[in-house]
Amino acid sequence: MLTVYSDSHRLQHGQAELIDGTLKPCFETPSRADMVLAAVRERELGDVIHPSRHGADPILRVHDAGYVRFLETAWPRWSALGRDYDALPKMWQVRRLREAVPEHVEGQLCYYSMDCGTPITAGTWQAATAASDTALTAADRLMGGERAVFALTRPPGHHAARDYCGGYCFFNNAAIAAQSLRDRGLRKVAVLDVDYHHGNGTQDIFYPRADVLFLSIHGDPRTEYPFFLGFADEKGEGEGLGYNFNFPLPAGSCVSTWFVALDCALEQIARFGAEALVVSLGVDTYQGDPISRFQLDSPDFVTLGARLAGLKLPTLFCLEGGYAVEPIGTHVVNVLAGFEARG
Ligand SMILES: NCCCCCC(=O)NO
Numbered sequence: 001m002l003t004v005y006s007d008s009h010r011l012q013h014g015q016a017e018l019i020d021g022t023l024k025p026c027f028e029t030p031s032r033a034d035m036v037l038a039a040v041r042e043r044e045l046g047d048v049i050h051p052s053r054h055g056a057d058p059i060l061r062v063h064d065a066g067y068v069r070f071l072e073t074a075w076p077r078w079s080a081l082g083r084d085y086d087a088l089p090k091m092w093q094v095r096r097l098r099e100a101v102p103e104h105v106e107g108q109l110c111y112y113s114m115d116c117g118t119p120i121t122a123g124t125w126q127a128a129t130a131a132s133d134t135a136l137t138a139a140d141r142l143m144g145g146e147r148a149v150f151a152l153t154r155p156p157g158h159h160a161a162r163d164y165c166g167g168y169c170f171f172n173n174a175a176i177a178a179q180s181l182r183d184r185g186l187r188k189v190a191v192l193d194v195d196y197h198h199g200n201g202t203q204d205i206f207y208p209r210a211d212v213l214f215l216s217i218h219g220d221p222r223t224e225y226p227f228f229l230g231f232a233d234e235k236g237e238g239e240g241l242g243y244n245f246n247f248p249l250p251a252g253s254c255v256s257t258w259f260v261a262l263d264c265a266l267e268q269i270a271r272f273g274a275e276a277l278v279v280s281l282g283v284d285t286y287q288g289d290p291i292s293r294f295q296l297d298s299p300d301f302v303t304l305g306a307r308l309a310g311l312k313l314p315t316l317f318c319l320e321g322g323y324a325v326e327p328i329g330t331h332v333v334n335v336l337a338g339f340e341a342r343g
Pocket residue numbers: 017019115117159167168195196197198225282284291320321322
């Protein structure tokens with residue numbers, strides 16, 4: 001399987017995130033991608049190529065122009081205030097506060113974000129655009145005839161909505177790739193999110209649409225991040241009604257329960273008649289993940305890959321979460337190798 005990878009990911013390296021009321025070192029670190037790349041090479045998964053540049057247009061196909069402009073200008077405006085440390089919001093535009101977009105960078109930082117775990121740094125723009133190019137290059141290769149491609153994307157993307165960042169995500173790499181596949185002629189694309197956390201951003205982007213089916217298996221938002229989206233009764237709106245499937249599972253759910261949800265999701269994808277599949281591949285479903293609470297173990301990721309291959313669809317994998325850094329490479333490549341072995 002071909003891998004698309006950019007070294008520019010290491011330009012995103014936040015110093016701290018606010019977790020459980022205290023500032024802690026970021027869980028989303030460059031070492032995650034280093035370990036995945038090492039495993040791709042060690043297991044001889046296939047060629048590794050660098051992304052080609054695609055510019056802003058494909059990003060603007062799913063993200064709001066004001067939000068993109070904010071991400072591009074945030075750091076220079078922040079550092080012009082004499083601040084050489086990460087930009088993090090200090091409040092949010094919640095119920096009954098004005099929805100007007102603030103002019104000041106501090107206000108925009110609050111307006112265009114959903115949490116304080118997603119630091120904007122000097123390298124964020126470059127890293128996030130490189131991740132988007134990575135996903136787009138994978139889409140190019142899929143349309144060029146590859147059966148499956150792995151976009152080794154960092155920073156991740158599935159929490160990034162049309163107009164806000166969060167959950168370590170800035171651009172929604174999987175959504176950008178899915179939209180690119182649509183723009184290049186596929187009529188129906190499915191996005192399946194197997195990360196521990198609900199892909200609120202991807203749901204936000206495709207919620208009113210019937211051409212992109214979104215499905216997510218995740219920790220129940222009643223107790224798990226992102227708390228405010230990911231419930232089973234969210235089924236889409238307007239033309240998109242019936243094209244959004246959430247499978248929230250209680251924290252601590254056993255592996256067999258997780259695979260029952262996966263099989264339900266796969267059935268919906270087959271019923272939809274998808275012509276391609278984009279997988280938001282988070283491996284924080286691992287039993288040893290430091291911030292998540294499912295029970296998958298290493299062999300289960302092989303099984304996951306084989307189940308996905310059973311759809312017999314051109315498939316694009318985008319890396320999302322997974323914070324047990326030591327085994328992350330093994331788990332990601334287990335999915336990809338399991339997919340390949342199913343043939
Ligand atoms: N800082 C709060 C938790 C962010 C979750 C990030 C993630 O893994 N999303 O899939």
